[in-house]
Amino acid sequence: MKEINQFPPPSANRREFFKKVGTGFLGTFITVVPVLAGLAVLVDPLRRSSGAANGTKVASLDALEIGGTPMKFPVLKDRIDAWNKTPNVPVGSVYLQRVSETEVRAFNTICPHLGCSVDYRKEHEGYYCPCHDSKFSEEGARGDGSPSPRDLDSLSVEIRDNEVWVEFTNFKTGITSKTPQA
Amino acid sequence: MKTLLDWLDDRTGIRSLANEALYEAVPGGARWRYVWGSTLTFTFMIQVITGIFLWMAYSPSSTTAWESVYFIQHEMLGGWLVRGIHHYTAQAMNILLVLHLMQVIIDGAYKAPREVNFWFGMILLMIVMGLSLTGYLLPWDQKGYWATQVATNIMGHTPLVGPAIQKILVGAPNTAITP
Numbered sequence: 001m002k003e004i005n006q007f008p009p010p011s012a013n014r015r016e017f018f019k020k021v022g023t024g025f026l027g028t029f030i031t032v033v034p035v036l037a038g039l040a041v042l043v044d045p046l047r048r049s050s051g052a053a054n055g056t057k058v059a060s061l062d063a064l065e066i067g068g069t070p071m072k073f074p075v076l077k078d079r080i081d082a083w084n085k086t087p088n089v090p091v092g093s094v095y096l097q098r099v100s101e102t103e104v105r106a107f108n109t110i111c112p113h114l115g116c117s118v119d120y121r122k123e124h125e126g127y128y129c130p131c132h133d134s135k136f137s138e139e140g141a142r143g144d145g146s147p148s149p150r151d152l153d154s155l156s157v158e159i160r161d162n163e164v165w166v167e168f169t170n171f172k173t174g175i176t177s178k179t180p181q182a
Numbered sequence: 183m184k185t186l187l188d189w190l191d192d193r194t195g196i197r198s199l200a201n202e203a204l205y206e207a208v209p210g211g212a213r214w215r216y217v218w219g220s221t222l223t224f225t226f227m228i229q230v231i232t233g234i235f236l237w238m239a240y241s242p243s244s245t246t247a248w249e250s251v252y253f254i255q256h257e258m259l260g261g262w263l264v265r266g267i268h269h270y271t272a273q274a275m276n277i278l279l280v281l282h283l284m285q286v287i288i289d290g291a292y293k294a295p296r297e298v299n300f301w302f303g304m305i306l307l308m309i310v311m312g313l314s315l316t317g318y319l320l321p322w323d324q325k326g327y328w329a330t331q332v333a334t335n336i337m338g339h340t341p342l343v344g345p346a347i348q349k350i351l352v353g354a355p356n357t358a359i360t361p
Contacts, residue, residue: 045349046346172338
């Protein structure tokens with residue numbers, strides 16, 4: 001039989017040990033689980049992607065005058081925004097210019113610099129971004145002294161049965177290459 | 183009245199707390215240039231109070247935010263005043279922040295043994311700037327919308343982690359939340 005007067009008593013010591021381990025475990029558990037769960041929710045947008053671009057009907061060809069000034073059209077699509085699906089709403093806009101009978105030029109209105117929206121200005125004979133004064137020609141070429149790292153983002157156009165269909169895509173801003181947004 | 187205060191003091195120790203807050207001895211004597219921290223506390227409290235009242239009438243969504251701010255500003259009793267105080271105090275806070283930081287640097291108040299104080303100050307600085315950035319968007323007006331578009335795109339340019347940070351902050355893959 002073990003000596004009872006031993007100090008600290010071995011059984012108490014063991015109890016103390018389990019208490020510490022238990023408290024430590026429980027404390028860690030109730031702290032780490034909600035924090036990790038919260039972080040998982042926080043980074044959820046990283047799992048989402050905008051989906052592949054597909055052709056969208058933007059305008060009727062008759063709306064565009066041959067050799068006329070560019071006109072802005074909204075791009076209507078179904079928008080899936082978290083738990084909401086909103087059919088047929090503007091998800092962006094394009095400038096269309098009919099260069100010839102069969103050729104239409106299309107640009108995404110988002111400035112490649114930092115994502116503002118460009119306007120067509122007749123007096124500049126080109127596009128202008130009001131945020132940081134980027135200028136682009138009617139062909140989309142970047143003007144002198146523009147902070148934009150690349151030309152306006154052109155979009156491919158298809159003319160089907162007198163309708164203008166545009167492959168609507170948003171591109172990453174602020175870089176020299178025209179890379180679609182993930 | 184005194185009996186009531188005595189009772190309250192007995193239960194809470196409020197007198198010594200108030201005394202400490204109001205008559206704290208400043209080493210080397212009080213100086214006017216030490217007030218900036220207190221002005222920031224004061225402006226922060228104003229923001230909390232006016233913010234809670236605005237929050238009660240604000241409706242955060244791309245289709246209702248602007249409308250609810252318009253309603254607060256032009257239709258609600260005293261709405262213009264509460265929103266005005268919140269709006270201008272937010273701007274004052276940024277100026278006070280700079281003054282406070284300058285005072286801390288000029289007086290060397292970041293040096294030992296106050297480094298941890300300084301780190302906390304840096305964290306608070308970032309929180310206030312984050313609040314300024316997000317608060318700017320709340321009216322969902324042209325200025326706020328495009329400024330946020332620009333700010334989040336700048337974030338996206340951070341090497342390596344930029345695009346992820348931008349995506350988490352915007353909460354969607356696509357920055358084009360159509361105005």
